Amino acid sequence: MSIDRRSGCPINLSLEVFGDRWSLIILRDMIFGGKRHFRELLNGSLERIASNILADRLKRLMELGMLTRADDPTHKQKAIYSLTEMAITLVPILAHLGAWGRVWLPVSEELSIRAELLEKGGPPMWEKFMDELRHEHLGTPSDTPPDATVRATLQAGYEAVVARKAPDAG
Amino acid sequence: MSIDRRSGCPINLSLEVFGDRWSLIILRDMIFGGKRHFRELLNGSLERIASNILADRLKRLMELGMLTRADDPTHKQKAIYSLTEMAITLVPILAHLGAWGRVWLPVSEELSIRAELLEKGGPPMWEKFMDELRHEHLGTPSDTPPDATVRATLQAGYEAVVARKAPDAG
DNA sequence: CAAAACCGATTGCATTTTGCAATCAGTTGC
DNA sequence: GCAACTGATTGCAAAATGCAATCGGTTTTG
Numbered sequence A, B: 001m002s003i004d005r006r007s008g009c010p011i012n013l014s015l016e017v018f019g020d021r022w023s024l025i026i027l028r029d030m031i032f033g034g035k036r037h038f039r040e041l042l043n044g045s046l047e048r049i050a051s052n053i054l055a056d057r058l059k060r061l062m063e064l065g066m067l068t069r070a071d072d073p074t075h076k077q078k079a080i081y082s083l084t085e086m087a088i089t090l091v092p093i094l095a096h097l098g099a100w101g102r103v104w105l106p107v108s109e110e111l112s113i114r115a116e117l118l119e120k121g122g123p124p125m126w127e128k129f130m131d132e133l134r135h136e137h138l139g140t141p142s143d144t145p146p147d148a149t150v151r152a153t154l155q156a157g158y159e160a161v162v163a164r165k166a167p168d169a170g
Numbered sequence C: 001c002a003a004a005a006c007c008g009a010t011t012g013c014a015t016t017t018t019g020c021a022a023t024c025a026g027t028t029g030c
Numbered sequence D: 001g002c003a004a005c006t007g008a009t010t011g012c013a014a015a016a017t018g019c020a021a022t023c024g025g026t027t028t029t030g
Helices: A010-018 A023-031 A036-043 A050-061 A093-105 A109-138 A150-165 B011-017 B022-029 B036-042 B050-065 B091-104 B111-138 B148-165
Strands: A067-071 A079-083 B069-072 B079-083
Touching: A010 A023, A010 B022, A010 B091, A010 B111, A023 A036, A023 A050, A023 A093, A023 B011, A036 A050, A036 A079, A067 A109, A067 B022, A079 A109, A093 A109, A093 B011, A093 B091, A109 A150, A109 B011, B011 B022, B011 B069, B022 B036, B022 B079, B022 B091, B036 B050, B036 B079, B050 B069, B079 B091, B079 B111, B091 B111
Parallel strands: none
Antiparallel strands: A067 A079, B069 B079
């Protein structure tokens, strides 16, 4: 379950951490979707992860130091998963990954608007986003009002595209 | 063999292209190691890829438009694999991946010096490297002398570390 | 206060992918 | 002519994945 260490190459070691089809999807949903609970990740992801794979990856990501798990005080069974600093610093990689995919792959418009905004925001926006994630997951202080967060900005962009594409829904 | 399209999310689509343990290793060896032939990739990689996996991934990467294959005029059996623009634009992602791995994972000193130099060089160095790769793989013009290439710079850094660690070898 | 919905998983099982070693037919160099 | 090398392919065991059903417990609902 832990890391292979086929070689000490940084790219290889990074791939051994998240070089699979699901680990980064889970982290994406936590980072951009704000998901913190098992069921949110299970039912919320577009790619329909299976529950045993999700359980396995959450365990693995915890062992690797990317996530921590805590009991939810409001519900005796609920677990809250938090990103560690190690996972939060993946933001620039996810931004690049999204930008690359947007250029070369058949992305859908509504799902790529976030990547576009994040790319245009550049490193300053990524830094701000990482600070927000540190506040949210690690409890560090922050003075960003809840409606001016990067996540809210990305979400607003997404909703604007959806509204434009289906103007007379409802 | 081709892409799954579990969703149109750019991050997901990117993962479906190289979200496995070997695809990026192969591209890494072509980009940083200058490998162009099957046997070079087979015997050259530190991680000891199996020949069937290598054949499978080369085929897959060609189908996805990341590589092209041409006959080597000097040897009727030899194939030369070339990066496409799609693959060359992975350089910034590989640079970030290496930088992240260097911070968080137990990298070896001699194998991470390249990542360190590439990180310190920043986007200007990445652009220069991509131009060199375009020259090497796509035949576009370039006026960089062969000894001043980014790859040569990275290689020199690697050899300096190796020499320092074993000063009286040979 | 019982039924229903929800909680984070776990189990069983079929399918797919991986990893490894051996091998292939053709080409080249000596 | 023969050994070494070329890009692969084959057979097979082991591991990972995908899917559906289920678990024991908690909370909400009528």
